[in-house]
Amino acid sequence: MHIEILGTESLGVRGLCCLVITKERRILIDPGVALGYLRHGQLPHPFQVAVGAMIRERIIAALADATDVVISHFHGDHVPLVDANPYQLPMSSVVEGLKGPRFWAAGSEGLSRAMRQRREAIGRACGTSLPVAEGKSEGPFCFSTAMPHGEEGNTLGTVMMTRIEEDGFVFVHASDIQLLERRSIAQILEWKPDIVIASGPPLYLYRLSRSAQQRAWENGRQLAKEVPTLILDHHLLRSQGGIRWLDRLNGSTKNHVICTADYMxxxxxxxxxxxxxxxxxxxxxxxxxxxxAHGRADTTGYQRWRGWDLSKMKASLL
Structure with missing residues (x-):
């Protein structure tokens, strides 16, 4: 099994997109990308816009020969969008790629109107209604039932976690659980994974209570103790505090607690x-x-920063 993580916060964008290559399948999970539209009153910087464009191309390339596509939920940084802003993945760029793969998708129960519309739009693009994969197992796949997106009972809905096994090796994509609820952690541990990728807690949000932060730390400690390689990214790494949190958790265990960039x-x-x-x-x-946004400017002149030269970085999959 080869795991290629395409787009997360430690790679410069918002998302949790992965390509998992087995002997018989090319599985693309959460084919979406976004940039925080406003942070500190500022729109995405052109350097980040350039990084986002590069990662969009990687996702489009991966979709072109994917055998399977998994969608954990329908937030705008996880799926292609009909109404994409300039920093997201537009549906028009992936319509042909959506027609070939088999889909495994989170269900529609409890979705907001906007999320239902996104689910239906993807179904129309691939020429069929999306099947509900929650709670099902088939071949190398095992999918969780609906798990909270963050804390139980919030307005963000639910996510579906994915387990993929080949030759006794287990990878788990735990999506936006944020380490905030015990039952998602229990499910991950029951699956006995070798590698897990998950969103850590959104420490950048002031509304996250101290008790929730402590709960996330305790859940993270348990995963770090029992999972050989734990990749935490996404919401966690939108702030300097989250970066320190990750490194502190890594220092608390003999196992590997890393971000996507470290893994890649x-x-x-x-x-x-x-x-x-x-x-x-x-x-x-x-x-x-x-x-x-109107095609009158590009990212020329914003390709280099602090040792990065985007013009020299591969925009294609390894």
Missing amino acids: GEKRRFLEAWRRKLYRELPVPAGWHKDY
Whole structure:
């Protein structure tokens, strides 16, 4: 099994998109990407916009020869969108790629109207209604029942976790559980994974209570103790505090607690957490974002920052 993680916060974007390659399948999980539309009153910096465009191309390339597509939930950083903003993955760019793979999707129960519409739009694009995979097992796959997106009972809905096994090796994609509820942690441990990728807690949100933060830490400690390689990313790494939290958790165990960039052997790109720094060091002229949205500006001139040279980075899959 080969695991290629395509787009997460430690790679410079929002998302949790993975490509899992087995002997017989190419499984794309959560084919979406986004950039935080406003952080500290600032739109995405053009350097991050350039990174996002590169990752969009990677996702489109992966979708072109995927045998299976898994959708954990229907938030805009996890799926292609009919009404995508300039920093998300537009449905129009992946319509052909959606027609070939077999889909495994979270159900529609409890979805908001907007999420139901997104689910239906993907079904129309692939020429069929999306099947509900929650609670099912088939071949290398095992899917969880609906789990809370963060804390139980919030307005963010639910997510579906995915277990993939080949030759006794188990990978779990735990999506946006944020380590905040015990039952999702119990399910992961019951699956006995070798590698887990999951969203850590959203420490950048002031509304996250101290008790929730403590619960996430305790759940993270348990996973770190029992899972050989634990990849925590996504919501956790949108702030400097989340970066410190990750490294502190890694120091508490003999196992590996890392972010996606560490796992992929790349330099960490916490561009969501570094937006203010980007604007200070690479100034952006007024009106750039409006011009970019209308095709009158591009990211030329914003390809290099702090040792990164995007023009030299591969935009294709390894």
